[in-house]
Amino acid sequence: MVEHQEKDSGIRPVRADARRNIETILRAAAEVFDTSGVEAPVKLIADKAGVGVGTLYRHFPHRPDLIKAIIQKEVDACAKAALDFAASEQPVEALAKWMQRLVDLVATKRGLGAALHSGNAAYQSLPEYVFSRLTPVLRDLLDAAEAAGSIRRDVNAKELLIACMRVATPASEGDIVQARRMVALMVDGLRFTELNECDNEQRSSTNAIRR
Amino acid sequence: MVEHQEKDSGIRPVRADARRNIETILRAAAEVFDTSGVEAPVKLIADKAGVGVGTLYRHFPHRPDLIKAIIQKEVDACAKAALDFAASEQPVEALAKWMQRLVDLVATKRGLGAALHSGNAAYQSLPEYVFSRLTPVLRDLLDAAEAAGSIRRDVNAKELLIACMRVATPASEGDIVQARRMVALMVDGLRFTELNECDNEQRSSTNAIRR
DNA sequence: TTGCTAAACGGAATCGGATTCCGTATAAAT
DNA sequence: ATTTATACGGAATCCGATTCCGTTTAGCAA
Numbered sequence: 001m002v003e004h005q006e007k008d009s010g011i012r013p014v015r016a017d018a019r020r021n022i023e024t025i026l027r028a029a030a031e032v033f034d035t036s037g038v039e040a041p042v043k044l045i046a047d048k049a050g051v052g053v054g055t056l057y058r059h060f061p062h063r064p065d066l067i068k069a070i071i072q073k074e075v076d077a078c079a080k081a082a083l084d085f086a087a088s089e090q091p092v093e094a095l096a097k098w099m100q101r102l103v104d105l106v107a108t109k110r111g112l113g114a115a116l117h118s119g120n121a122a123y124q125s126l127p128e129y130v131f132s133r134l135t136p137v138l139r140d141l142l143d144a145a146e147a148a149g150s151i152r153r154d155v156n157a158k159e160l161l162i163a164c165m166r167v168a169t170p171a172s173e174g175d176i177v178q179a180r181r182m183v184a185l186m187v188d189g190l191r192f193t194e195l196n197e198c199d200n201e202q203r204s205s206t207n208a209i210r211r
Numbered sequence: 212m213v214e215h216q217e218k219d220s221g222i223r224p225v226r227a228d229a230r231r232n233i234e235t236i237l238r239a240a241a242e243v244f245d246t247s248g249v250e251a252p253v254k255l256i257a258d259k260a261g262v263g264v265g266t267l268y269r270h271f272p273h274r275p276d277l278i279k280a281i282i283q284k285e286v287d288a289c290a291k292a293a294l295d296f297a298a299s300e301q302p303v304e305a306l307a308k309w310m311q312r313l314v315d316l317v318a319t320k321r322g323l324g325a326a327l328h329s330g331n332a333a334y335q336s337l338p339e340y341v342f343s344r345l346t347p348v349l350r351d352l353l354d355a356a357e358a359a360g361s362i363r364r365d366v367n368a369k370e371l372l373i374a375c376m377r378v379a380t381p382a383s384e385g386d387i388v389q390a391r392r393m394v395a396l397m398v399d400g401l402r403f404t405e406l407n408e409c410d411n412e413q414r415s416s417t418n419a420i421r422r
Numbered sequence: 423t424t425g426c427t428a429a430a431c432g433g434a435a436t437c438g439g440a441t442t443c444c445g446t447a448t449a450a451a452t
Numbered sequence: 453a454t455t456t457a458t459a460c461g462g463a464a465t466c467c468g469a470t471t472c473c474g475t476t477t478a479g480c481a482a
Contacts, residue, residue, distance in 0.1 A: 043440090057441070061441095
């Protein structure tokens with residue numbers, strides 16, 4: 001769905017009006033999501049785009065398809081940011097800064113977090129994409145910090161990623177500042193060792209596993 | 212709503228059939244929530260209770276009223292558990308253990324977490340109750356650990372509570388073990404100090420505020 | 423026991439929003 | 453200019469939530 005290019009077989013390309021509508025819908029959806037959250041009625045988006053609901057459903061059969069299309073760019077940008085941090089900072093600092101960048105991503109894109117953790121089967125593809133894109137990035141940052149001896153070696157990247165994205169998900173309550181503090185707290189947890197020596201085991205409250 | 216006792220004025224007491232129905236509905240709802248999550252259709256609950264939807268709505272006008280009634284006992288039990296830990300453990304250990312107890316609470320009661328963080332205005336009363344009950348408990352545990360010099364002094368209890376409950380909220384993904392590890396990580400974050408000395412400021416990735 | 427009445431009951435009716443369906447319109451290939 | 457696969461719009465349908473109201477009943481008093 002939403003193929004902008006024809007396959008190299010003899011299939012027709014996407015019609016111009018369709019391509020135009022897809023763009024319009026995406027723009028409208030981004031606006032509506034920002035204003036009313038991801039749970040906003042589909043009709044609202046269709047109306048704002050000046051399009052029938054049928055047209056919207058043709059291009060985005062499931063709501064997550066729409067969200068994913070909007071989020072994709074942001075997620076990619078966040079992934080890229082890791083390279084910059086890694087190049088210009090000490091490993092732990094790069095890690096800490098990227099985690100905050102992650103908070104920005106989740107907190108800014110209203111509903112990304114909610115959609116991500118909804119557990120709804122229809123929303124499968126969204127977490128799949130986000131996690132597959134970001135987990136390796138975090139893994140690399142962790143590896144570097146571990147190699148530098150700055151953090152412990154027993155953390156599962158995806159697990160940490162999920163936890164941080166949850167903490168960062170905005171609610172009626174806490175603003176982004178709270179999310180920042182709590183994510184920073186987790187990074188500090190990575191740096192904590194009983195006697196400030198890494199690689200000791202027998203830790204009272206942890207039993208983490210890598211990968 | 213759901214007043215089991217008459218007020219001391221001359222108001223009539225709740226009728227026996229009503230009281231009976233309320234009990235039946237609560238039992239049915241608990242079952243359905245466990246089986247199908249908090250978003251299960253109201254009709255399902257009414258049917259299982261052998262009651263019309265009208266009756267259900269009479270006693271529980273909003274879904275959170277139902278959830279709250281079910282959860283309340285569990286939350287209270289969790290709050291009480293803190294006293295036991297505080298009595299029998301070192302402060303940090305009491306803190307760590309209670310946090311894990313909290314994970315149990317959220318992870319076990321399917322949908323408590325989801326309902327808690329939904330942000331839906333209709334669900335207001337639930338987070339209000341949960342946080343008002345648990346925040347002081349956590350605050351006490353933190354105070355004790357701080358007094359013992361085991362953790363830093365700059366953490367906001369409610370903020371930490373929210374973050375942990377979010378991390379512990381079960382999803383399609385991570386099981387309870389992951390939640391445990393991540394919450395333990397946050398506790399470790401509390402114990403972390405740049406050079407393992409508490410009360411130093413100028414920390415790279417934190418800027419917490421108390422209360 | 424027998425009314426009497428306020429409270430409670432059940433479920434039909436109503437109200438959205440989501441999703442599907444299909445007759446009409448049109449881009450683009452010939 | 454003709455053809456036809458695509459795409460379009462929005463009416464129709466579906467489904468769960470919520471309301472409404474005629475009927476039933478618990479509890480009180482005579």
